[in-house]
Amino acid sequence: MPAPASRLARNYAPLPVTVVRAEGAWVEDADGARYLDLLAGYSALNFGHRHPDLVAAARAQLGRSTLVSRAFDHDLLEPFAAAATDLTSTEMLLPMNTGAEAVESAIKVARRWGAQVRGVPAERATIVVADGNFHGRTTTIVSFSTDPDAREGYGPYTPGFRHVPFGDAEELADAVDDDTVAVLLEPVQGEAGVVVPPAGYLRAARSITEEAGALLVLDEIQSGLGRTGATLAQDLEGVRADLTTLGKALGGGIVPVSAVVGRADVLGVLTPGSHGSTFGGNPLACAVGIAVCELLADGTIQARATRLGELLGARLDALVADGLLARARRIGLWAGIDLPGGLTVDGRRADGHDLCVALARRGVLAKDTHGATVRLSPPLTIDEADLEAALDALRAALVELAA
Ligand SMILES: *Cc1c(COP(=O)(O)O)cnc(C)c1O
Numbered sequence: 001m002p003a004p005a006s007r008l009a010r011n012y013a014p015l016p017v018t019v020v021r022a023e024g025a026w027v028e029d030a031d032g033a034r035y036l037d038l039l040a041g042y043s044a045l046n047f048g049h050r051h052p053d054l055v056a057a058a059r060a061q062l063g064r065s066t067l068v069s070r071a072f073d074h075d076l077l078e079p080f081a082a083a084a085t086d087l088t089s090t091e092m093l094l095p096m097n098t099g100a101e102a103v104e105s106a107i108k109v110a111r112r113w114g115a116q117v118r119g120v121p122a123e124r125a126t127i128v129v130a131d132g133n134f135h136g137r138t139t140t141i142v143s144f145s146t147d148p149d150a151r152e153g154y155g156p157y158t159p160g161f162r163h164v165p166f167g168d169a170e171e172l173a174d175a176v177d178d179d180t181v182a183v184l185l186e187p188v189q190g191e192a193g194v195v196v197p198p199a200g201y202l203r204a205a206r207s208i209t210e211e212a213g214a215l216l217v218l219d220e221i222q223s224g225l226g227r228t229g230a231t232l233a234q235d236l237e238g239v240r241a242d243l244t245t246l247g248k249a250l251g252g253g254i255v256p257v258s259a260v261v262g263r264a265d266v267l268g269v270l271t272p273g274s275h276g277s278t279f280g281g282n283p284l285a286c287a288v289g290i291a292v293c294e295l296l297a298d299g300t301i302q303a304r305a306t307r308l309g310e311l312l313g314a315r316l317d318a319l320v321a322d323g324l325l326a327r328a329r330r331i332g333l334w335a336g337i338d339l340p341g342g343l344t345v346d347g348r349r350a351d352g353h354d355l356c357v358a359l360a361r362r363g364v365l366a367k368d369t370h371g372a373t374v375r376l377s378p379p380l381t382i383d384e385a386d387l388e389a390a391l392d393a394l395r396a397a398l399v400e401l402a403a
Helices: 052-062 077-088 099-118 139-143 169-175 201-212 233-237 283-296 300-321 352-361 384-402
Strands: 019-023 026-029 034-037 092-096 126-130 161-164 180-185 215-219 243-246 258-262 327-330 335-338 367-369 373-376
Touching: 034 384, 052 283, 077 092, 077 243, 077 258, 077 283, 092 099, 092 283, 099 126, 099 139, 099 180, 099 215, 099 243, 099 258, 161 169, 169 201, 180 201, 201 215, 201 233, 283 300, 300 327, 300 335, 300 384, 352 367, 352 373, 352 384, 367 373
Parallel strands: 126 161, 126 180, 180 215, 215 243
Antiparallel strands: 019 026, 026 034, 092 258, 243 258, 327 335, 335 373
């Protein structure tokens, strides 16, 4: 067989931009063309590319130690756990690497807690999840995805999950019963197109789970660490989950760092040997994670996300008013925009990918999701003038597609 043109598995279809350098909100290709990054690594780059404090923390740690494994202790594990639990008003931390691993870990902890503390038989234990969820790509997680692209062909699937419509507190209350060990939700569904639930939904989820004696597990891998204008999206509703998953921005865009933070008595079901990770909590990850927590400690970045988010919202509302967008959903510096029906490219109806191509031609990078939706999640550190320029480019690209 002849060698394929690309040796890379084709599980992505990237825009025709090849990045060779990046700094702050900007990326650059080999020809020196510059683009504003309005995806920011799906929020892994909340602090921009190569934030100086984070790069300095990583560089310094490279000169000390990078991996010791959890078979031995190291000097940054407890400081990382302290920094992340202080930041999130939680009690205990389990360090992992990727987001999916953090969610898998939370599922394992919830099931073990259900079996050992609540006495729910393993074959009956249920975790209630939302339609339209995105929690990662492992076999168990795609088992309860409702996105056919993410799920199809990967069976047999892991049982033990029940679905409810996202944002409907009554349906959630009806779905929770004696066998429910946990409710697992994203406070805002990012991958689904930045779907913000009605006010009070997380508070309702908190009281429903409390009454039923089930755990509330909130996946803040994308919504957490400043994106919504609060440290955690759940802060906006004054709610504290029993377990919260963190990832993406926790690694500062430098290394994969994820964690489950939450109640000490719940994470306490883990005993030596019952769970683990070769790389979880490695010194380099901890050094970057601590620096990320320090960046967020005084609330400046969160306040900036709130302020720039209002600007973003006003500009998007104007595009909706002008008929250039069908809808715009926004929380903090995070938005999902839906294209109206009337946009065309080459005589056919334009989709989110077409808009992203038109934006890239204007020096702005963004990513479509689910057909006619584009997600905007600029670095929280983006200059106001750069954000305005990106939104000018968005209007121009929409006008071009509407012509
Ligand atoms: C990205 C994401 C994940 C998965 O994180 P990976 O690091 O890609 O495994 C899980 N949950 C949410 C809400 C996410 O946005």
